[in-house]
Amino acid sequence: MSEEIPLDTAKEVIEAAEDHAEEIGQPMVITVANSEGNLIGQHRMNDAWLASVSISRNKAYTATALDTPTHQLAEASEPGNSLYGLQTTDDNKIVIFGGGYPLKKDGEIVGSIGVSGGEVSQDREVAEASVEKWDELVAEGNVAPADD
Secondary structure, three states: OOOOOOOHHHHHHHHHHHHHHHHOOOOEEEEEOOOOEEEEEEEEOOOOHHHHHHHHHHHHHHHHHOOOOOHHOHHHHOOOOOOOOHHHHHHHOOOOOOEEEEEEOOOEEEEEEEEEEEOOOHHHHHHHHHHHHHHHHOOOOOOOOOOO
């Protein structure tokens, strides 16, 4: 069984994303999922779009399920390319635009982050701030396994 992200750590990652979203003045929904793409924590900032609740969760799910940042799926999913139609698979939970990133520890995926609420570039920027926080916590040894 792979290591899971504890709720306290998920909250720190979400807080880093929220801080960055506030800096750029864009309300967001931030989701952290476990290694199976299931919800650990989600935060909806005031005035964030309602649709962003499911979009951010699906971005996190996609990043976990495909072990790749969601923005890397866009080009391959265009008509005529090898992954065309990907976004219609898996009960339409796959997202092919930016804002979802896998979270890894010791080379293994332990979860993911999904951010939605702004332009794709803003979603990516805020998600990247949370990935930086995750990497910092891992480097400092501050990510303990989740309690069973």
